[in-house]
Amino acid sequence: xxxxxQSGAEVKKPGASVKVSCKASGYTFTSYDINWVRxxxxxxLEWMGWMNPNSGNTVYAxxxxxxxxxxxxxxxxxxYMELNxxxxxxxxxxxxxRGGSYKDYWGQGTLVTVSS
Amino acid sequence: QSALTQPASVSGSPGQSIxxxxxxxxxxxxxxxxxxxxxxxxxxxxxxxxxxxxxxPSGVSNRFSGSKSGNTAALTISGLQAxxxxxxxxxxxxxSSTYVFGTGTKVTVL
Numbered sequence: 001x002x003x004x005x006q007s008g009a010e011v012k013k014p015g016a017s018v019k020v021s022c023k024a025s026g027y028t029f030t031s032y033d034i035n036w037v038r039x040x041x042x043x044x045l046e047w048m049g050w051m052n053p054n055s056g057n058t059v060y061a062x063x064x065x066x067x068x069x070x071x072x073x074x075x076x077x078x079x080y081m082e083l084n085x086x087x088x089x090x091x092x093x094x095x096x097x098r099g100g101s102y103k104d105y106w107g108q109g110t111l112v113t114v115s116s
Numbered sequence: 117q118s119a120l121t122q123p124a125s126v127s128g129s130p131g132q133s134i135x136x137x138x139x140x141x142x143x144x145x146x147x148x149x150x151x152x153x154x155x156x157x158x159x160x161x162x163x164x165x166x167x168x169x170x171x172x173p174s175g176v177s178n179r180f181s182g183s184k185s186g187n188t189a190a191l192t193i194s195g196l197q198a199x200x201x202x203x204x205x206x207x208x209x210x211x212s213s214t215y216v217f218g219t220g221t222k223v224t225v226l
Contacts, residue, residue, distance in 0.1 A: 044220040045205050059213050095161060101150040102167035109161055
């Protein structure tokens with residue numbers, strides 16, 4: 001069965017970086033795009049960007065341009081999302097999700113807390 | 117890119133039908149068939165309910181249906197049940213090759 005398993009919760013200080021992983025199983029990793037979506041507590045979903053694991057091509061939401069990088073290691077079917085220059089308002093649950101025009105499988109979410 | 121506009125809340129009694137709207141522009145909702153809908157329970161990951169405007173994934177109840185007219189997409193839940201009480205989000209592909217979510221709608225079953 002398709003699964004996306006994310007890395008554990010992180011606590012970071014303002015100005016630091018965080019890198020969240022998303023390990024895929026149950027399907028051919030390079031056949032489907034990977035998206036990253038975040039959700040602050042009590043707030044809505046926010047799309048951050050996507051990557052084609054086959055080509056490595058990425059597209060980011062304008063809001064995160066220059067601060068987010070999505071990469072992958074196809075040898076271990078894992079995608080990564082790195083967010084730099086963290087601020088308190090980056091505190092959120094970060095999800096990876098499989099798919100292009102629609103996201104059919106989601107990771108369990110990774111809580112990133114930014115606090116001094 | 118501004119979030120798509122959804123009503124903050126919609127409510128209905130068991131057995132009734134409700135519709136959640138998702139309004140964008142010709143650069144997103146109106147320009148593409150790539151609108152999907154997600155159901156989310158508190159503390160859980162979103163679940164795909166409708167894709168490509170009106171298609172239902174295997175395993176999703178046929179009480180859920182989707183449509184689109186112009187710049188507005190809609191999710192209809194018929195025969196409302198207690199288990200439908202959740203948050204619902206639309207998302208659309210955009211002319212910038214990005215995606216944008218709706219603001220989210222809390223569905224309450226009275």
